[in-house]
Amino acid sequence: xxxxxxxxxxxxxxxxxxxxxxxxxxxxxxxxxxxxxxxxxxxxxxxxxxxxxxxxxxxxxxxxxxxxxxxxxxxxxxxxxxxxxxxxxxxxxxxxxxxxxxxxxxxxxxxxxxxxxxxxxxxxxxxxxxxxxxxxxxxxxxxxxxxxxxxxxxxxxxxxxxxxxxxxxxxxxxxxxxxxxxxxxxxxxxxxxxxxxxxxxxxxxxxxxxxxxxxxxxxxxxxxxxxxxxxxxxxxxxxxxxxxxxxxxxxxxxxxxxxxxxxxxxxxxxxxxxxxxxx
Amino acid sequence: xxxxxxxxxxxxxxxxxxxxxxxxxxxxxxxxxxxxxxxxxxxxxxxxxxxxxxxxxxxxxxxxxxxxxxxxxxxxxxxxxxxxxxxxxxxxxxxxxxxxxxxxxxxxxxxxxxxxxxxxxxxxxxxxxxxxxxxxxxxxxxxxxxxxxxxxxxxxxxxxxxxxxxxxxxxxxxxxxxxxxxxxxxxxxxxxxxxxxxxxxxxxxxxxxxxxxxxxxxxxxxxxxxxxxxxxxxxxxxxxxxxxxxxxxxxxxxxxxxxxxxxxxxx
Amino acid sequence: xxxxxxxxxxxxxxxxxxxxxxxxxxxxxxxxxxxxxxxxxxxxxxxxxxxxxxxxxxxxxxxxxxxxxxxxxxxxxxxxxxxxxxxxxxxxxxxxxxxxxxxxxxxxxxxxxxxxxxxxxxxxxxxxxxxxxxxxxxxxxxxxxxxxxxxxxxxxxxxxxxxxxxxxxxxxxxxxxxxxxxxxxxxxxxxxxxxxxxxxxxxxxxxxxxxxxxxxxxxxxxxxxxxxxxxxxxxxxxxxxxxxxxxxxxxxxxxxxxxxxxxxxxxxxxxxxxxxxxxxxxxxxxxxxxxxxxxxxxxxxxxxxxxxxxxxxxxxxxxxxxxxxxxxxxxxxxxxxxx
Numbered sequence: 001x002x003x004x005x006x007x008x009x010x011x012x013x014x015x016x017x018x019x020x021x022x023x024x025x026x027x028x029x030x031x032x033x034x035x036x037x038x039x040x041x042x043x044x045x046x047x048x049x050x051x052x053x054x055x056x057x058x059x060x061x062x063x064x065x066x067x068x069x070x071x072x073x074x075x076x077x078x079x080x081x082x083x084x085x086x087x088x089x090x091x092x093x094x095x096x097x098x099x100x101x102x103x104x105x106x107x108x109x110x111x112x113x114x115x116x117x118x119x120x121x122x123x124x125x126x127x128x129x130x131x132x133x134x135x136x137x138x139x140x141x142x143x144x145x146x147x148x149x150x151x152x153x154x155x156x157x158x159x160x161x162x163x164x165x166x167x168x169x170x171x172x173x174x175x176x177x178x179x180x181x182x183x184x185x186x187x188x189x190x191x192x193x194x195x196x197x198x199x200x201x202x203x204x205x206x207x208x209x210x211x212x213x214x215x216x217x218x219x220x221x222x223x224x225x226x227x228x229x230x231x232x233x234x235x236x237x238x239x240x241x242x243x244x245x246x247x248x249x250x251x252x253x254x255x256x257x258x259x260x261x262x263x264x265x266x267x268x269x270x271x272x273x274x275x276x277x278x279x
Numbered sequence: 280x281x282x283x284x285x286x287x288x289x290x291x292x293x294x295x296x297x298x299x300x301x302x303x304x305x306x307x308x309x310x311x312x313x314x315x316x317x318x319x320x321x322x323x324x325x326x327x328x329x330x331x332x333x334x335x336x337x338x339x340x341x342x343x344x345x346x347x348x349x350x351x352x353x354x355x356x357x358x359x360x361x362x363x364x365x366x367x368x369x370x371x372x373x374x375x376x377x378x379x380x381x382x383x384x385x386x387x388x389x390x391x392x393x394x395x396x397x398x399x400x401x402x403x404x405x406x407x408x409x410x411x412x413x414x415x416x417x418x419x420x421x422x423x424x425x426x427x428x429x430x431x432x433x434x435x436x437x438x439x440x441x442x443x444x445x446x447x448x449x450x451x452x453x454x455x456x457x458x459x460x461x462x463x464x465x466x467x468x469x470x471x472x473x474x475x476x477x478x479x480x481x482x483x484x485x486x487x488x489x490x491x492x493x494x495x496x497x498x499x500x501x502x503x504x505x506x507x508x509x510x511x512x513x514x515x516x517x518x519x520x521x522x523x524x525x526x527x528x529x530x531x532x533x534x535x536x537x538x539x540x541x542x543x544x545x546x
Numbered sequence: 547x548x549x550x551x552x553x554x555x556x557x558x559x560x561x562x563x564x565x566x567x568x569x570x571x572x573x574x575x576x577x578x579x580x581x582x583x584x585x586x587x588x589x590x591x592x593x594x595x596x597x598x599x600x601x602x603x604x605x606x607x608x609x610x611x612x613x614x615x616x617x618x619x620x621x622x623x624x625x626x627x628x629x630x631x632x633x634x635x636x637x638x639x640x641x642x643x644x645x646x647x648x649x650x651x652x653x654x655x656x657x658x659x660x661x662x663x664x665x666x667x668x669x670x671x672x673x674x675x676x677x678x679x680x681x682x683x684x685x686x687x688x689x690x691x692x693x694x695x696x697x698x699x700x701x702x703x704x705x706x707x708x709x710x711x712x713x714x715x716x717x718x719x720x721x722x723x724x725x726x727x728x729x730x731x732x733x734x735x736x737x738x739x740x741x742x743x744x745x746x747x748x749x750x751x752x753x754x755x756x757x758x759x760x761x762x763x764x765x766x767x768x769x770x771x772x773x774x775x776x777x778x779x780x781x782x783x784x785x786x787x788x789x790x791x792x793x794x795x796x797x798x799x800x801x802x803x804x805x806x807x808x809x810x811x812x813x814x815x816x817x818x819x820x821x822x823x824x825x826x827x828x829x830x831x832x833x834x835x836x837x838x839x840x841x842x843x844x845x846x847x848x849x850x851x852x853x854x855x856x857x858x859x860x861x862x863x864x865x866x867x868x869x870x871x872x873x874x875x876x877x878x879x880x881x882x883x884x885x
Contacts, residue, residue, distance in 0.1 A: 004630070005666050007616040007798070007809065011626055032625075053619040053626055054802030056459075058825070079825040081459045094626045096619075215828075241830070242822050244798045247663045250814070251795035252821060254840075255830075256768075257848040262662070276768045278830050278840075307687055311871035312779040332870065336781060342833045343778070435584075437603070437612050437788045437813065444783035445869055457820055466799045467613035467812030497869030499785040500602055501582045 006247065009051060009096030010036055014089055015071065020157040021150075024122060025087060026063065026075040029097060041100075042066050044107065044129040045238065045266040048099025049246050050074055052085040059243045061265070062100060063125035065132035072097065075125040075157060101246040102265050105130050105210065105236060107137075114142040114207040118221060120149045120193050123212040124157055126238050126265075130210060131165075138170060145172040145202050149193040152181035174200055194220040197228075204229035211237045222269065232270035239264050239272075239279055255279045282386040283326060283352060283378055288318040290350050296376060300337055301352035302330040312337065326352055326380060333491040335360035335447035338370060353377040355402050356491035358395050359524025360447040363489060365392055366529045369450055392527035399525055406490055406509055413503065414510055429474065429507075435500045436473040438466075442494035442504045443480065448487050448523075455479065481507040486515045486532035489524040549701065549719050552729060552736035556714040560591040562735050566640055574608065575642040576601050585641070594643060596710075599686050600861050604791035605641050605648045609671040610655060612788070612813050616667065616798070619807040633670035644679040647691050647861035649703030651791025652677070657853040658794045667811075676724055679704040680716075685749040688862030690875045693755050696859050698748040709747050717742045754875065755882045757846075757856065765847040767885040768839070775884075776877050777838035779870045784815035786864035786872065792845070792857050795821075816840045842877070 012029035020026055027050075031037030042062055051057040058080075064073035078087045089095060107130070115134060119127050134141050146165060150156045156175070165173045175188035176196045182188075189196050194217070209230050211221055218237065225235055241253035241260040248262040256275045258264065283301075290296045303313035303323040310329040315321050335357050337343050351357060358377055364370050377389040379398055389395045406414075417425055440456075443449040456464045456476060464479060465472035488508040495505030515521055519532045519540075529535065554562070566573055567589050575594040576583040583598035585605055618629045641648075652672065659668035682689075682698035691697055701707050705725030708716040718736055720729050729736045787793040797814040800807055814821060817837050823829045831837050845857030858874070865873045 005617055006663050007667075007811075008628060008630060011628070051800070053621050054800050054807035056800045057798065081462075083825070084460070092624075094621075094624075096626075240824070242824050244796070248661070249658055249663075249665055249794070249796075250798070251658075251816065251844065252814075254844070254848065256843075257851045278836065305871045306873065306876060307871075309871070314778045337779075340834065342774075342835065437784075439784035439788045439815070440818075441781075441783035441785040441869060444781035453820075465801060466797060467810050469613055493869070497781075497783070497785070499789050499867035500584070501580050 007098070007245070009049065009057075009098040010040070011094050012072065012097045014091050014093050014095065017090060020075060020159070021122075021155045023078040023087075024075065024155075024157055025078075026073055026157075027086070027089070027095075028064075029072045029074070029095070030070070031072075032094060038069075040072075043100070043104035044133045045105040045126065046100035046102045047126075047246070047261075047265060048072075048074070048097055048101060049243070050076075050082075050086065051096035051098070052082060052089065053094075053096060055085040056082040057096070057098070057244075058082040058086075059240075059246065061126035061129065061238070063128050065129050065136060067133055067136035075122070075128075077122050098246065101261050103263065105266050107133060110208050111140045112142060112206075114203075114205075115144050116202050116207050116209045117144075117146045117148075118193065118197060118209065118211045118213070118225075119147075120213040120217045121151065121155055122157060123214065123217075124148055127210055127212050128158060128161070135171075142206065143172065144170065145174070145200075147174045147176070147193065147197055147200065149176040149178070149189075149196065150181070151178045153177055153183045153186055155181070192220070193217055194224050197221060197224050201228060204231075204234075207234070209235045211235060232273060233268050235269040236266060237269065237272070238266055241279060280324070280326060284321045284324050286378055286386055286388065287315060287321040287324060287350070287352070290376070291315065291318045291321070295348070296350045297347040298343065299350040299352070299378075300334050300343075301378075302326060302332070302334075304329075324352065326354070330354060331492070331496065333357055333360055333445065333447055333493045335364060336445060336493075338364060338375065339447065339450045348374060348376070350376040350378060353379045353389070355379070355399065355404055356489055358389065358398055359404070359489040360491065361524075362392065362395050362399065362527050363487060363524040363531075364447060364450070365527040366531065367450075367487075372527075396526050404490065406513075407492070410492070410503075410506060410509055413506060414513070417506070417510070429477075430470065432502045433473040433477055434470045435502055436468055436477070437500060438468040438473065438476065439499060441497040441499060442477075445493040445497035446484070446488075448484055448489075449480070455483075477504065477507060481511055484508050485511040486519070486521060486534075487523050488512055547721070547723060547726070549721050550726070550729075551739040551742070552718040552720060553739040553742075554708060554716040554718040554736055556716070558735035558737070559708070559716060562732055563588070563591045563642065565732060565735075570638075571640050572637045573640045573642055574605075585643075588642075599682070599684060599689065600645055600647065600863060600866075602863070602867065603789050604651055604861070604863060605644045605677075606651060606655060606791050606793075608639055608641055608675050609652060609668055610659070610794065610796075610813075614667065614811055616809045616811055619809075621805050621807060631667060633667065636670055636674050639675050640678060641675055642678045642680075644677050644704065645682055645861065646679060646698060646700035646702070646704065646707070647689075647696055647859040648791050649677050649679045649707075650691075650696050650700060650859040651703070651861070653703040654792035654849075654855050654857055654859065655794050657849070657855040661853060676706075676728060677704045678706045678708060678725075678728075681707055681709045681744075681747070682749045682751075683710060683747055685751045686862065688865035688873070688875060689749075689751050689860060690754055690862065690878075691860035692751040692753045693875075693878075694757050694856050694858050694860040698751055699744055709742075709744050711742070711747055717744055717747070719744075751860075754879055760878060760882055761846055761850050761856075763885040764843055764881060765851070767881070768843070770885055772881060772884040773839040773842075774835040776872075776880065777835040780817070780834050780838055780872050781870055782817050782819060782834050782837065784813070784817055785867045785869070786874075787815035787817060787841075788813050789863040789867045791859055791861055791863070816844065838872075842874075842881070846878075 011032040849857040
């Protein structure tokens with residue numbers, strides 16, 4: 001086989017398409033070349049460039065867990081040209097997948113620790129990879145708490161999995177929607193994520209916090225975490241930036257001297273404080 | 280010149296304006312834009328034949344508009360650009376004061392659109408003879424010779440969009456080439472794509488261009504881009520007896536029709 | 547490899563060009579067109595101009611062209627067939643007349659494209675390019691190579707460096723193994739060199755700032771008002787980035803013609819307003835001052851920190867091509883004082 005270009009994607013066949021929320025879909029992909037699929041590995045937190053040939057590429061995290069070898073999943077919201085083209089793809093269609101890129105959530109450093117996941121809306125996918133990864137290695141970690149909110153009930157993604165997590169005795173799941181976003185049969189909380197976090201007041205002792213969400217949610221959640229006693233090096237988040245190459249060459253995604261595609265997308269709050277606030 | 284410096288200092292000292300844009304001498308003795316916010320800055324002001332940059336383009340920059348009322352030291356092409364921008368709702372009355380050279384080089388302060396219209400009416404503008412000469416040569420060619428000329432020129436184009444950036448009329452917040460649904464012109468610089476870009480731009484400028492020539496001057500690879508617009512402007516004058524930048528009222532030929540227009544497909 | 551010196555007489559350079567052309571090599575050298583010198587293919591030395599300080603565009607197109615195809619795809623109902631570039635088909639290219647600042651630019655490009663994950667397309671082009679550079683016996687006010695670890699006789703990045711002497715002959719410095727192989731292949735043309743004082747034939751380019759100090763200042767100067775002051779007249783085009791020998795930022799786009807798709811890479815510039823625009827509409831750099839700051843910090847703060855390389859070779863092209871005189875040399879001198 002000739003040497004592959006670093007820009008050449010894997011061919012992936014879409015196995016299933018799940019409608020998670022309005023304009024939000026999850027694709028389950030399988031490698032067209034099974035040998036490539038068997039050899040492929042990645043870590044939770046890494047991302048890839050997904051493409052529709054002829055339309056372009058876009059950047060999403062890998063939303064499935066590295067412990068599930070059979071498939072790759074991504075979840076995206078239809079926003080522009082490429083996501084629109086992806087939205088029009090169905091089971092059987094072939095798309096491109098280039099990756100994995102970026103650094104990872106350092107799960108091995110967290111053995112024996114409690115994990116607190118805080119996320120909102122369509123920011124759950126990157127953390128979902130970590131969550132399933134941890135659940136597949138459940139014994140290695142302490143308490144797992146997931147706080148997930150969305151604007152409305154319809155905007156919650158992975159609804160089936162949320163039910164599965166709620167049913168488990170080894171996870172504490174707190175769901176919330178914004179005021180005005182509840183349906184009549186909604187059993188979860190009705191408040192903004194930072195407020196719910198403050199009320200739940202999870203202990204920061206021996207706990208790692210993973211926070212992913214829209215900038216406004218992060219802005220108001222960080223102070224609550226700090227108040228709860230979380231140290232900056234124990235708060236992990238992911239940054240997004242416009243990307244093209246994914247491997248530190250096209251010069252587009254840098255925050256100060258660091259590239260989100262190489263040195264991120266996973267950063268601790270301690271690292272972010274040392275960077276210019278240009279993201 | 281002293282009158283200009285004096286007036287700039289007054290305007291800034293009185294805080295009638297927060298910024299005055301003019302020209303200063305660069306290291307290599309050419310002229311470049313000067314941004315004056317303190318009266319002392321005006322000591323560097325120059326105004327002579329080197330001052331060709333079309334300063335009206337800075338009215339496109341939001342960080343400059345945010346500064347409030349602005350004055351510009353404005354030779355004729357700048358005045359015409361400001362009027363054309365005004366006719367397209369980019370500038371409102373009293374947002375800009377122009378300090379322009381009268382034919383006898385004294386200062387003529389244009390505080391409103393009426394003043395600016397009076398100024399352009401009394402100052403005839405002519406295309407540079409060198410460019411007219413080249414246009415005559417191009418006109419004398421057969422269509423395929425002319426196409427070959429432009430194809431050769433635009434093969435050099437690197438799609439840096441300096442021509443667009445230097446032009447006050449290219450003020451679209453998002454240019455047509457920056458849309459990808461649909462992608463009208465290819466992003467990368469290919470011979471065909473370059474032609475598409477430049478022809479599209481020339482059509483978008485037809486009847487709106489004040490012939491300042493900045494697009495051609497700003498091209499880093501020496502393509503005489505300005506000639507396309509010069510030619511369309513000559514055509515507009517001939518066909519519609521209209522010129523851009525003469526008034527603050529919208530009269531651009533591509534945005535207006537009159538019942539007397541000769542095209543009869545609409546009838 | 548220890549640099550060896552030879553004498554390449556003017557007539558021998560003429561013969562070398564002819565022989566290389568006969569051997570099927572593509573030779574690019576500066577030719578003058580409408581007052582501007584730019585690299586184009588030549589078949590004889592007389593087509594090359596000697597009347598240039600630096601070409602309008604840099605030589606980077608040879609290794610990093612303004613547009614190129616990364617791969618192609620044919621899409622059918624059940625399959626996608628990908629076709630890689632046949633990098634072996636790229637032509638062997640001799641770049642004749644690159645200046646030391648051009649050659650140093652390739653080293654800077656290499657620090658990005660060959661860093662970490664090796665960009666195979668770039669690597670193939672670089673391997674097939676041989677640089678016979680010509681050192682500078684004149685400079686202009688925009689040049690500042692000596693302030694950024696370069697010089698009019700700098701050898702970095704060149705395979706052979708020729709220094710022109712008064713009688714039209716050249717001192718030839720054989721710098722790399724590639725250069726050595728070429729000199730050996732055409733050995734009769736590369737005669738033994740007498741003692742030659744190279745310095746005497748080089749332009750005097752004054753040093754205008756201490757780059758080590760400047761890098762330190764810029765690295766801690768993110769919040770300075772100097773960026774806004776300097777960038778007011780910048781019009782946000784890509785001219786400086788595109789003529790620059792070290793600018794490597796690129797865009798990736800797909801083109802589709804029916805069932806055939808190609809993935810293209812093309813030059814891009816951090817000066818464009820949409821460079822960092824997210825699909826959501828969020829843009830970390832909304833005004834030109836933040837984009838100007840990115841340009842300078844990338845070259846003088848981030849690249850020194852990550853790639854241990856300066857992102858600038860002092861060629862002065864940005865200054866010559868900028869229609870609003872965003873004179874980098876002047877701005878850097880100003881930053882030394884303002885930061």
